[in-house]
Amino acid sequence: MKFLLFADDAKSLSGLATRFREDGEVQAVTVESEIEQCQNYGIKKLYGLKGKAFADNVSLAISGMDLQSYDLIVISSSPLGREVAGILSGKLNFPCMTEVFEISFSGGKMITKRFFFGGKTIMQEESSSKIITVTPGSFDSSPGDNTAEKETIDLGDSRVSLLEVKPKEKSSTNIENASIIVSVGRGIGKKESIESIMPLVEATHGELAGSRPVCLDYKWLSEERQVGLSGKKVKPKVYIALGISGQIQHIAGMRGAKIVIAVNKDKDAPIFQECDYGIVGDLFQVVPKLVESLRK
Amino acid sequence: MSLNIIVLVKQIIDIDQIRNDPKTGEPLLQNIPLRIENLSKNAIEAAVQLKEKNGGKVVCIIFGTDRSNAAMKEAYAMGADEGYIITGYSGNNPYRTAKVISGKIKALGNNSVIIMGNQSADSYTGILPGLISAMLDVPLLGNAVSIEAAGEVLKIRRVLDESDEIISSGAPCVISVTQEINQPRLPPVLQIMAAGRKPINIEQAESDGTPVPRVISNLAPKSERKREIYEDIDKGVDAASRAIRGEIR
Structure with missing residues (x-):
């Protein structure tokens, strides 16, 4: 062919x-x-x-x-x-x-x-x-x-004219290539709380990502970090989902992950159907413990 | 210049309400209502705002079925002036959809701009803006986060991976919009009532011989995750930490 x-x-x-x-x-x-x-x-x-x-x-x-x-x-x-x-x-x-x-x-x-x-x-x-x-x-x-x-x-002329271009700062993020991803959802509550997740990102040498609401609706993270059907499809070795309910559009973006770890307060959250290890609890309690355990 | 704006409205099955049969993995589609695709609402809103600013009228086209009246009434309530439902939609064939719709647009004539969503939420095909632009032979301004009209020129801003751009073209043209362009209005009750009385034009699409893909299967993806769920945080942290270390090494 x-x-x-x-x-x-x-x-x-x-x-x-x-x-x-x-x-x-x-x-x-x-x-x-x-x-x-x-x-x-x-x-x-x-x-x-x-x-x-x-x-x-x-x-x-x-x-x-x-x-x-x-x-x-x-x-x-x-x-x-x-x-x-x-x-x-x-x-x-x-x-x-x-x-x-x-x-x-x-x-x-x-x-x-x-x-x-x-x-x-x-x-x-x-x-x-x-x-x-x-x-x-x-x-x-x-x-x-x-x-x-x-x-x-x-290329020939286009019928469309380019009037203005504002290049974005080249970011170093490429979650599609990351081998560990720490991803946050609405459960994070507010933009400022993302700071408290960073020790886990560092301890795992991972990349930070987010769900659609976090990246597009609330803009707590930039669009290039959005995982999902309408965002990036990722396949890391480990995907850590924090406060992500697990809407199907999100799952479609991370289905290629080798291991999925989920933390969520709601034990009925659909993400627990799509994870390997699930922890039912407050992510702000779980994350520091996980960081401590990883640093041992 | 007053604008003759055409909006393409897509009606989809309410995908958020679909459950899959736990045994067979088949989607259970009975009694699931239809709704206007979210991006179509953004498209209607963008069109109505353009009309409010520049004058003109908004004409909606739905390639749908005899169940599409409710969607058109919703478009009317949001401010659309005229609506055409073309029945005979059988789904999942963007080429035919584009052919039917562009045929109708040509028949209406004298358009300034055709506005639609950039990708639909059910199958994410995303090729309709290009198809319509090719079939009408007009320029395509894609992925707009804002639209402006000045005389015979349409201007959009779009956000790409590497840059933000402002691009423009003369009318007529096709504009596809993204979710970020606006917050679709919730029409007041009086407008909803008035919309119910407004006539809808209904036509039948001719059938054609476009080859349709043969569906071999359409099932829920199988999940082979371990699903070890811990309500004891410390035990959960231990298990998770072991799994992460196994992969970092």
């Missing part, structure tokens, strides 16, 4: 390349800034898009390639990726399968898995889609055995 991949970040693209090179030849498109970091993952030909990337000019650049020669177009589900997938699907009349996290091919058939009903179920489907979007973080990357042949494509 022959695949064309698109991702606007090197991490997602290298994961996709690692997965799809198992099933055939991989060519890929990314933005110029990411090319250097993607060249050693078994991609045969790597196209770098030069210029400001918008959904329309990226889609135009991709649809200008010989798309009939690929069996499947695979797009990483970033905000830009989803828009590009939609535009390509609409322009080329290719139905698109979305948010795939597992895929297999057998006898000319494609079988995919994705979450449905807001994460309550997993839907397994067989389809003839020519385009799929893949949830970032679904596939780990490992280097391949060739260096990609590179080519630059100049």
